[in-house]
Amino acid sequence: MSRVLNNTAPVKKSTRDRITELINKYQFQPNALARSLFKKETGMIGVILPDITNPFFPEVLSGLDQEARNKGYTFFLCDTVSTNTNGDSGEQYVRESEYLNILVEKQVDGIIMLGGRINLAKPSAELVNEVVEVCKRVPVLLINGNLPGEGMNRVYADEKVGAELATQHLIDLGHRDIAFVGGYRHMSNTLQRIQSFVKTMEKNGLKVRKEWMLDGGFSVESGKAFLNILLGLPERPTAVFCANDLVAIGVMKAANKAGLRVPHDLSLVGFDDIPYASNSIPELTTVSLKCYDVGRNAADLLHQMITKNKVSRNTKVRPELIVRESTAPPGGKGLKA
Amino acid sequence: MSRVLNNTAPVKKSTRDRITELINKYQFQPNALARSLFKKETGMIGVILPDITNPFFPEVLSGLDQEARNKGYTFFLCDTVSTNTNGDSGEQYVRESEYLNILVEKQVDGIIMLGGRINLAKPSAELVNEVVEVCKRVPVLLINGNLPGEGMNRVYADEKVGAELATQHLIDLGHRDIAFVGGYRHMSNTLQRIQSFVKTMEKNGLKVRKEWMLDGGFSVESGKAFLNILLGLPERPTAVFCANDLVAIGVMKAANKAGLRVPHDLSLVGFDDIPYASNSIPELTTVSLKCYDVGRNAADLLHQMITKNKVSRNTKVRPELIVRESTAPPGGKGLKA
DNA sequence: TTGTAAGCGTTATCAT
DNA sequence: ATGATAACGCTTACAA
Numbered sequence: 001m002s003r004v005l006n007n008t009a010p011v012k013k014s015t016r017d018r019i020t021e022l023i024n025k026y027q028f029q030p031n032a033l034a035r036s037l038f039k040k041e042t043g044m045i046g047v048i049l050p051d052i053t054n055p056f057f058p059e060v061l062s063g064l065d066q067e068a069r070n071k072g073y074t075f076f077l078c079d080t081v082s083t084n085t086n087g088d089s090g091e092q093y094v095r096e097s098e099y100l101n102i103l104v105e106k107q108v109d110g111i112i113m114l115g116g117r118i119n120l121a122k123p124s125a126e127l128v129n130e131v132v133e134v135c136k137r138v139p140v141l142l143i144n145g146n147l148p149g150e151g152m153n154r155v156y157a158d159e160k161v162g163a164e165l166a167t168q169h170l171i172d173l174g175h176r177d178i179a180f181v182g183g184y185r186h187m188s189n190t191l192q193r194i195q196s197f198v199k200t201m202e203k204n205g206l207k208v209r210k211e212w213m214l215d216g217g218f219s220v221e222s223g224k225a226f227l228n229i230l231l232g233l234p235e236r237p238t239a240v241f242c243a244n245d246l247v248a249i250g251v252m253k254a255a256n257k258a259g260l261r262v263p264h265d266l267s268l269v270g271f272d273d274i275p276y277a278s279n280s281i282p283e284l285t286t287v288s289l290k291c292y293d294v295g296r297n298a299a300d301l302l303h304q305m306i307t308k309n310k311v312s313r314n315t316k317v318r319p320e321l322i323v324r325e326s327t328a329p330p331g332g333k334g335l336k337a
Numbered sequence: 338m339s340r341v342l343n344n345t346a347p348v349k350k351s352t353r354d355r356i357t358e359l360i361n362k363y364q365f366q367p368n369a370l371a372r373s374l375f376k377k378e379t380g381m382i383g384v385i386l387p388d389i390t391n392p393f394f395p396e397v398l399s400g401l402d403q404e405a406r407n408k409g410y411t412f413f414l415c416d417t418v419s420t421n422t423n424g425d426s427g428e429q430y431v432r433e434s435e436y437l438n439i440l441v442e443k444q445v446d447g448i449i450m451l452g453g454r455i456n457l458a459k460p461s462a463e464l465v466n467e468v469v470e471v472c473k474r475v476p477v478l479l480i481n482g483n484l485p486g487e488g489m490n491r492v493y494a495d496e497k498v499g500a501e502l503a504t505q506h507l508i509d510l511g512h513r514d515i516a517f518v519g520g521y522r523h524m525s526n527t528l529q530r531i532q533s534f535v536k537t538m539e540k541n542g543l544k545v546r547k548e549w550m551l552d553g554g555f556s557v558e559s560g561k562a563f564l565n566i567l568l569g570l571p572e573r574p575t576a577v578f579c580a581n582d583l584v585a586i587g588v589m590k591a592a593n594k595a596g597l598r599v600p601h602d603l604s605l606v607g608f609d610d611i612p613y614a615s616n617s618i619p620e621l622t623t624v625s626l627k628c629y630d631v632g633r634n635a636a637d638l639l640h641q642m643i644t645k646n647k648v649s650r651n652t653k654v655r656p657e658l659i660v661r662e663s664t665a666p667p668g669g670k671g672l673k674a
Numbered sequence: 675t676t677g678t679a680a681g682c683g684t685t686a687t688c689a690t
Numbered sequence: 691a692t693g694a695t696a697a698c699g700c701t702t703a704c705a706a
Contacts, residue, residue, distance in 0.1 A: 002701055003676090009702095012675060027470070032442040033374045034699035037682050042370070044443075047414075052395045052402075053612070062390050065416050074439060077384075077414040079402050102411060105369040106381075133364070220616055249616050256618050275390070279557055279586050281593050281618055339685055340692085346686095349691060371683035374698045 005030065036107065045302065046076040046103035048096055050115035055274040056244075056291060057114060060143060063295020064112065071303055076103065080116055093117050093127060100134050110139040110302045118145030121188045139305035143298050144189065144289070153305060155298040155315045157289040159189055162319035163196035166241050166269045166287050169321055171204050174329045175239040175267060179212035181226035181251065182243030190215060190243055193271065197241060212237050223250020231258060238267065238330040245270035245277045248284055252326070263328035273322055282325035290317050342367065373444065382639065383413040383440035385433055387452035392611040393581075393628060394451060397480060400632020401449065408640050413440065417453055430454055430464060437471050447476040447639045455482030456524045476642035480635050481526065481626070490642060492635040492652040494626040496526055499656035500533035503578050503606045503624050506658055508541050511666045512576040512604060516549035518563035518588065519580030527552060527580055530608065534578060549574050560587020568595060575604065575667040582607035582614045585621055589663070600665035610659055619662035627654050 003009045004019045011019075022028070036042040045068065049057045065075065080095035096116050103111055111134065117127045128147050134140055135151070142154040170178050180197050183190030194213070201208050211233055214226045223242065227250070230236055242248035248270035252262055260266050262282055270277055273288035297315045304312050340346045341356045348356075359365070373379040382405065386394045402412065417432035433453050440448055448471065454464045465484050471477055472488070479491040507515050517534050520527030531550070538545045548570055551563045560579065564587070567573055579585035585607035589599055597603050599619055607614055610625035634652045641649050 006701085010675070015676080029438070029442055029474075031374070031444060031699050032439075033370050033379070033444050034682085035701075037368070037370045037374060037684090037699085038701050040682080051399075052389075053399050055392060055395075055612075058389045058392075058395055061414070062388075062416070065389075065414075074443070075414045077398070077402075077412045079399070101366070102369075105366055106411070107368060107370050137366075253616070253618060275392075276613065276616065279590070279613065279617070281590060343685085347691065352692080368683050371698085372685075374683080374700090375685050377698080 040107075042107050042109055043072050043074060044076060044106065044108045045073050046078055046099065046106075046108045046111045048078040048080060048099050048103075048111065048113045048116070050079075050092060051081045052077065052079045054246075055276060056272055059274065059291035060114065060295035060298070063292040063297075064299045065295075066292075067296040067299035068303065071299075073109070073299075073303075076106070076108065078103070097130055100130060104134060104137055108138060109306050110141065112141050112143060112298060112302060113145070114143045115145065118142050118147055119187045119189050121186050121191055123147060139302060141298055141302045141305065143294060146188065153301065153311060153314060155294055155301055155317070157294055157317050157319050159192040159319075160196040162271065162287040162289065163193040163241075164200045165319065165321040166271065167197050167200040168204075169285070169323065169327065170239045170241060170267060170269060171200070171206065173239075173267065173327060175237075176206055177212075177235075177237040177239070177330075178206070178208075179214070179230060179237040179240045180208075180243070181212075181214040181230070181240055182223065182247035183215050183218060185215045193243060209235075209237075215243070218244050218246055220246050220250040220253070223247035223252075224254040225250075227251045227254035227258070239327070240266065240268055242268065242270050245272045245274045245284060245286055248286070248326070249276060249280060252280065252284070263326050264331075267328055267330070268326040270326075277322070278324065280326075285324045285327040286322050288320045288322050290319065293317055377444075379444050379446055380409050380411060381413060381443065381445045382410050383415055383436065383443075383445045383448045385415040385417060385436050385440075385448065385450045385453070387416075387429060388418045389414065389416045391583075392613060393609055396611065396628035397451065397632035397635070400629040400634075401636045402632075403629075404633040404636035405640065408636075410446070410636075410640075413443070413445065415440070434467055437467060441471060441474050445475060446643050447478065449478050449480060449635060449639060450482065451480045452482065455479050455484055456526050458523050458525045458528055460484060476639060478635055478639045478642065480631060483525065490638065490648060490651060492631055492638055492654070494631055494654050494656050496529040496656075497533040499608065499624040499626065500530040500578075501537045502656060502658040503608065504534050504537040505541075506622070506660065506664065507576045507578060507604060507606060508537070508543065510576075510604065510664060512574075513543055514549075514572075514574040514576070514667075515543070515545075516551070516567060516574040516577045517545070517580070518549075518551040518567070518577055519560065519584035520552050520555060522552045530580060546572075546574075552580070555581050555583055557583050557587040557590070560584035560589075561591040562587075564588045564591035564595070576664070577603065577605055579605065579607050582609045582611045582621060582623055585623070585663070586613060586617060589617065589621070600663050601668070604665055604667070605663040607663075614659070615661065617663075622661045622664040623659050625657045625659050627656065630654055 001019050004011050004016050078099040080092045117123050142152050144156045198208050248268050255266050270284045270286035273286045277284040277286045338356050341348050341353050415436040417429045454460050479489050481493045535545050585605050592603055599605050607621045607623035610623045614621040614623045
């Protein structure tokens with residue numbers, strides 16, 4: 001019967017018909033567990049991510065799914081937080097560890113990791129080692145992150161280019177007093193954005209001011225807080241580069257509340273290009289990390305890793321500046337007192 | 338060895354130690370496939386939904402996950418569109434069918450469906466029957482939807498109460514000229530909202546105008562289009578009740594572009610209370626469908642269905658009006674010409 | 675062309 | 691307390 005279902009051997013037409021009839025009669029459905037047990041392949045991929053509620057992730061999931069679906073893969077969604085706690089309780093990492101285990105026990109064909117420990121500037125040896133061990137058993141792909149030790153397969157957006165694009169855009173508009181707010185200094189992606197921001201400023205002969213460099217969150221709420229801090233300063237920027245779009249929204253809301261108009265009084269650029277960015281009023285100028293493309297690439301590469309078992313080069317995707325309505329030349333009263 | 342791993346029988350301490358040592362030495366990890374094959378339970382739940390990119394769904398997923406995680410379940414994410422096509426190609430339903438099959442083959446312990454066919458006002462017999470068949474093999478739970486034939490287990494937000502809350506809020510504010518825009522007339526949730534809207538209007542002695550009842554989309558883009566249609570009418574409403582938050586955002590953007598101020602010139606209420614709603618400027622008054630609660634309830638109920646195999650009553654959760662900044666008494670120039 | 679049996683990695687049962 | 695074995699449902703190899 002296996003033979004007629006899978007066309008794996010020649011069968012006489014008469015028996016084939018007899019079998020198919022029985023299949024229909026009993027509504028037979030094969031047991032994928034048993035098949036996988038024998039075949040040692042499950043068609044399942046595990047995706048470990050920090051928070052499905054953050055609109056960034058559904059976007060890359062969508063790309064992943066789009067590309068992997070027709071290759072016959074199904075996804076385990078492994079959300080490591082889901083309780084809407086922001087901040088950095090180590091709890092997130094133990095969840096990652098749990099899921100790592102569960103996924104290999106479930107014999108997934110591959111694992112994709114986003115966020116969490118792979119964005120840490122200095123992950124503990126244990127955190128790293130755990131992943132290294134898993135890598136020996138099943139293909140692991142890191143999206144927009146990395147782990148020390150080189151061996152990792154990854155697909156990522158070029159943070160530095162992205163931050164440069166954003167910064168240069170502001171400078172080209174005529175801004176000289178630019179703040180950078182958001183993110184966490186203990187995370188590598190934030191660090192890269194900051195470094196690239198600083199470098200671009202200096203390349204243009206501009207000074208970065210320490211008091212205008214604020215970190216401590218990726219959320220709307222933190223964005224509000226950042227702007228309020230800025231407002232309390234004796235000297236204020238005319239533009240703000242936000243570590244991500246959520247923070248930019250927060251800044252925009254706080255600015256609005258303070259009677260400032262964007263972009264007339266204050267220019268804003270975000271990062272990520274989540275759907276929010278084009279839905280806000282005014283629409284947010286931002287850097288697209290091409291999440292969807294990243295997702296598709298990741299699915300493709302992981303598939304290669306699974307089938308060909310070879311480490312075809314890491315993929316880097318180039319971000320793109322999306323100019324919308326939140327940036328303009330300085331000229332309003334700005335944030336100046 | 339199974340015995341020491343699962344504490345399923347008494348073992349002498351000496352041998353237990355010997356075994357544990359070997360386990361560590363060889364980094365042994367049990368094969369969940371084999372276990373599931375024997376035990377006839379996989380700890381896997383399939384979630385079929387239309388589009389993970391729609392912020393509504395991550396919210397309920399989050400609730401699901403939160404509740405089901407500690408019960409040991411893992412989720413298959415089955416996105417039936419993921420190509421950002423809106424509109425109603427039947428393709429979505431064939432994807433649902435595919436996933437339904439895949440999930441039973443993979444021997445999931447339960448299936449949760451959201452959106453898609455279970456929101457159809459008149460689903461085809463085939464669409465219905467397919468689900469009925471699956472129900473015979475594995476517990477199926479419908480979230481915010483239904484299928485004709487009564488037997489279905491479901492958890493849902495009370496659409497009618499929600500729409501009544503929104504409508505009455507507008508009326509209490511003093512609005513008499515209220516439009517309803519968004520959704521699809523061929524979908525049952527839209528129909529319920531419309532019916533409840535009409536009923537509430539009539540209960541208050543208000544007339545609903547046919548030209549102010551616009552449907553044909555749940556997206557931001559469609560929201561813009563709806564407002565533009567309204568603007569072209571000889572007589573215009575002072576308030577708009579939108580079928581969901583995305584549409585409300587679209588209306589808000591189009592209003593803004595047309596020089597109208599919300600809520601001064603036009604009051605707006607949304608539906609769903611997705612994160613967008615509290616991030617827009619002005620923040621959106623809306624009806625919270627309590628997605629997160631719905632998700633948690635669903636996980637709980639499904640777990641009962643799986644273990645106790647009993648059909649504990651369907652759960653209905655009561656929506657809540659969230660008054661924010663997009664509604665005010667009529668008084669500006671309104672949409673009046 | 676088709677029937678039979680071994681094996682995939684577990685767990686439960688039955689002896690020892 | 692532990693070792694051996696059947697069974698879960700499938701696929702493949704080998705015989706017939």
